Amino acid sequence: MAQKKRIFSGxxxxxxxxxxxxxxxxxxxxxxxxxxxxxxxxxxxxxITIPYEADDLRRRTINAVIxxxxxxxxxxxxxxxxxxxxxxxxxxxxxxxxxxxxxxxERMTQFKDKASQHSQHVNAGLFTYPILQAADxxxxxxxxxxxxxxxxxxxxxxxxxxxxxxxxxxxxxxILPEAQAIVRAGARVMGLDGDAKMSKSKNNxxxxxxxxxxxxxxxxxxxTDEKRLRKTDPGNPEDCNIWSLHKLFADSEETLDWVRTGxxxxxxxxxxxxxxxxxxxxxxxxxxxxxxxxxxxxxPRVTKILADSAAWCRDEAEITxxxxxxxxxxx
Ligand code: TRP
Numbered sequence: 194m195a196q197k198k199r200i201f202s203g204x205x206x207x208x209x210x211x212x213x214x215x216x217x218x219x220x221x222x223x224x225x226x227x228x229x230x231x232x233x234x235x236x237x238x239x240x241i242t243i244p245y246e247a248d249d250l251r252r253r254t255i256n257a258v259i260x261x262x263x264x265x266x267x268x269x270x271x272x273x274x275x276x277x278x279x280x281x282x283x284x285x286x287x288x289x290x291x292x293x294x295x296x297x298x299e300r301m302t303q304f305k306d307k308a309s310q311h312s313q314h315v316n317a318g319l320f321t322y323p324i325l326q327a328a329d330x331x332x333x334x335x336x337x338x339x340x341x342x343x344x345x346x347x348x349x350x351x352x353x354x355x356x357x358x359x360x361x362x363x364x365x366x367x368i369l370p371e372a373q374a375i376v377r378a379g380a381r382v383m384g385l386d387g388d389a390k391m392s393k394s395k396n397n398x399x400x401x402x403x404x405x406x407x408x409x410x411x412x413x414x415x416x417t418d419e420k421r422l423r424k425t426d427p428g429n430p431e432d433c434n435i436w437s438l439h440k441l442f443a444d445s446e447e448t449l450d451w452v453r454t455g456x457x458x459x460x461x462x463x464x465x466x467x468x469x470x471x472x473x474x475x476x477x478x479x480x481x482x483x484x485x486x487x488x489x490x491x492x493p494r495v496t497k498i499l500a501d502s503a504a505w506c507r508d509e510a511e512i513t514x515x516x517x518x519x520x521x522x523x524x
Contacts, residue, residue: 200229200375201335203236203276203326206253210260211398212474213382213391215481216441221339221377223265231271232333232506233261238276238283239326242319243311259495260402263485274502276329281510285328286321288517292358293324297350303343327351331369332510339375348374362520369513382441385415387434402482405475412471417463424462435467442473 202222210219225231235257240250254275266273276282298304298320308315326347330338340348355369362368381390384397391398399408417435421428430436430453443449448469455461488495518524 197228197230198336199232199333200225200337200339201232201234201330201333201372202339203234203239203329204257204261205240206235206237206250206257207240208253208393209256209400209402210264211391211393211400212441212478213384213398215264215401215478216382217341218339218377219261219264219266222261223267225339225375226267226270229337231266232335233266233271233273234276234329235261235274236276236326236329239322242316242322243307244314255495258499259485259488262488262495262498263481264401265481265484268498268502272502272505274499274506278499278503279332279506279510281332281507281514282325282328284514285332285510285517286325288521289327289331289354289358290321290324292361293321293327293350293354297353298323301346301350303347323347323350324354327354330372331355332513333506334370334513335372336370337373337375339377341377345374345376348372364520368516368520383434383437385411385434387416399474401478402485404482405471405479408474409471412467413464415467417466418456421456421463425459427459428456428463430456435463435470438474439466439470442470442477444473444476448473 202218204214204218222231222233235254237250237254240253258273258275261273262268301323304320304322307319311319327350330351338348338351352371355371358369359367383389384391384395385399386395386397389395389397399411403411412435415435418428418430418433420426420432433456436452436456439449439452443452452461452466452469456466515524
């Protein structure tokens with residue numbers, strides 16, 4: 194059997210996962226597990242580039258791990274580990290920093306955005322963040338990286354950095370491979386405000402672990418077609434954010450027909466429409482919520498999964514680092 198290609202991807206431990214993360218990234222991670230050898234990482238060292246509390250980071254990191262397991266990242270198929278448990282990531286990051294141009298880093302839009310959000314705390318780590326990301330990928334010699342559109346610029350830079358390293362130190366050899374991006378087919382989930390992408394920071398999200406009544410509290414007041422003032426007014430689904438969520442969560446064509454006809458013909462109200470959405474969202478995420486309770490109630494198992502993956506990752510990373518150190522002339 195031909196060897197499976199290897200993919201690497203990372204996620205920040207930014208707090209509770211929401212439907213945007215689920216549809217935009219995690220579901221994809223889960224479905225890639227059979228076709229590829231997957232290495233998935235919770236990137237805690239990336240998270241320290243903005244102000245935070247230590248206890249909070251610890252909690253967010255373990256929560257992210259449990260969330261991923263609950264979502265279906267399967268430790269029998271894939272590696273799932275925490276970045277700081279494998280020190281070679283930061284070792285390689287230093288090396289790659291010496292093959293990264295300042296001008297390239299300055300062009301990164303994520304840096305510019307974050308630097309303006311945290312203008313009192315712009316540290317060098319925030320600036321060199323993409324170098325650590327390049328190291329994450331290269332240390333496992335990954336062939337490909339599933340990412341969202343927003344990470345394409347970092348991916349391109351990662352390729353540029355290893356190209357420069359190989360060019361200078363490889364002696365004609367590709368010591369570190371240039372990983373391809375796998376851009377996931379764009380499930381861009383809008384927030385409940387209907388104004389911006391669903392995100393933790395905008396507080397316009399539905400958490401993937403939220404109970405049904407909590408989801409309803411958020412869904413009930415969520416924005417719909419603003420021109421539809423009364424139940425008797427016909428609505429236009431294309432102007433309604435709830436419709437865009439229906440399209441992502443509908444269990445069948447019939448549901449979509451029911452919403453479309455009911456809304457445009459004013460035979461259903463927005464509350465009916467949202468209730469149906471609630472049922473479908475809950476049907477998708479209830480099993481995840483249940484699995485989460487199982488993992489959260491069995492921390493020894495979670496710790497063992499992390500330890501086993503990290504052990505494998507350290508061995509694999511050390512193979513790369515030996516070659517890199519050799520090429521650099523530091524050993
Ligand atoms: N920067 C990525 C994000 O914010 C997270 C990340 C870190 C990552 N290292 C990575 C993604 C390596 C892909 C590959 O989403």
